[in-house]
Amino acid sequence: MNFFNIIDLLAEADPDVLDRFSSRRAVFNSLGTVAQRTALATSPLFLGALFQKAYAGTASLPTDILNYALTLELLEADFYRQFLAAGQIPAGADFNAITVIKNHEDVHVAYLRTAIIAAGGTPVSGTATTGIRFNPSLLPATYADQLKYAQVLEDTGVRAYKGRAAELIGTDLLTPVLQIHSIEARHAAHIRTMRGQQPWVSLGDDLATDARFQAAYTSGVASSTKTAIALGGTTYGIPAYNPAQPSPAESNQQQGAAGTKLAVLITTGIGSTTYLADDAAAAFDEPLQAAEVLDSSRAGGLLA
């Protein structure tokens, strides 16, 4: 049985079938070893899974997920461009740290652009005056207030990558996305340290009670949500927001729900030691759904 023949036959009936699979090569490359490929390509179970996936109707393509990541990286990169240009950052360690972070965001942008093009997609774009960029009217006048935006952007980025990594299971894109995710966390920790906050998200964070920024540490949406995001010259899909299951807030102290297995309470439910609520919350960062990240209360509200 040659399953490419099946796909070709399907393509006659459904011209979009190859888009659903990303590409024939990507389908095959994702299968692992040669032996697995040989066995799987003739397996009805494999074909069933493949087509169930391709026609499930709710899944984003990998290029959609990368465009979502690129949206956030472009927003961050443009924020740091404006942050540096505003000229308020003290020379020395602070200026050097912001420059390091800005450079990382720039290379993340370039990396994701290349990956999207390689996967056959159209990358979203942004410049200082067009497309995806930080709303310049939001940039505060003082260094201390500018740093607050940096913290919120980095902490939100950490949550955003977490929220979509599972969609990349089985693809070669998962590892690099995880490698960007942990860099955002390093940035977030350092910005927090520069601000005199704990490097991790804490119940005692000053921004957790600041009306302008606290949404970054909660969940849910303030505005109507979409599944097609038109930004920066292209359109990409995101999963539909599920209002019945908003992401956990960063103050969450229950972890480990898996399938039908319930989450455990970290403070008193993982052995004989009782842990403080702040430690339980700090030991785990929380994901955000794409619709929550792009909501007007979070990153969506920072776009020009």
Add this chain to the structure above:
Amino acid sequence: MSDNLQPRGSDDTSFAQPLYTPIKRRSFFMYAGATAGASALVLAGCSKDSNNATPSLPAGNSVTSSGAISLGSGDVGVLNFAYALEQLEADFYSKVAALPSGILTGSEYTYFQEVAKHEAIHRDFFKAALTRDASGQVLRGLNPKYPAATFTDRTNILATAKAFEDLGVAAYNGAGKLIKTPAYLVIAGQIVSVEARHAAYIRELVTPGSFAADDIVNATSGLDDQKSPTDVIAIAQNFITEKLDASTVGK
């Protein structure tokens, strides 16, 4: 047969694994449960041999032909791999947190005491999750070991903490692609970013300005480090008395 018998994961489910979306969790757990149940029977059938070969090991810790404790395969292997690293980190930080004053500054003590809580939570969480989802395949409690002067001066303490945190980040980043259950990947992601926060902070204590320096971040791609479980265990092994085998993790 018992000498190379390893905890069984859920290899078979990879055959039905969709490409870009989570598999149906209910069906996965039905399958995984059946597999775990079957392997428990196999283990029970071999218990006499196992006990003869390794009388000190609790159930679920099989030993390879080289005498190492296998971390197991499939997702259980990844969870045991993480549990091994978190045991090491938790032990290290608890020892630092218990040191007499005078070695670290006051704020450094405070920091280490807080991180000690995070790592103890991670350790206890993995033990609880493994006990819940893979009873009988939980890695035993390990006995960490350290070079002689690890806890006697500030420089060694900070250098060890930095090495452990950067290694932990690389370990989770490298093991992510081996995880088949979406919920496990998310929880690993929830923990790795906290490890990355620790890494960034401890790096600043060692060398100001190095929170995300080019020795750990690829300057041209902006990607953090990632390492395979076997590469990670080869490094961590220097700090663990028991010999561990990560060769089947995620497989």
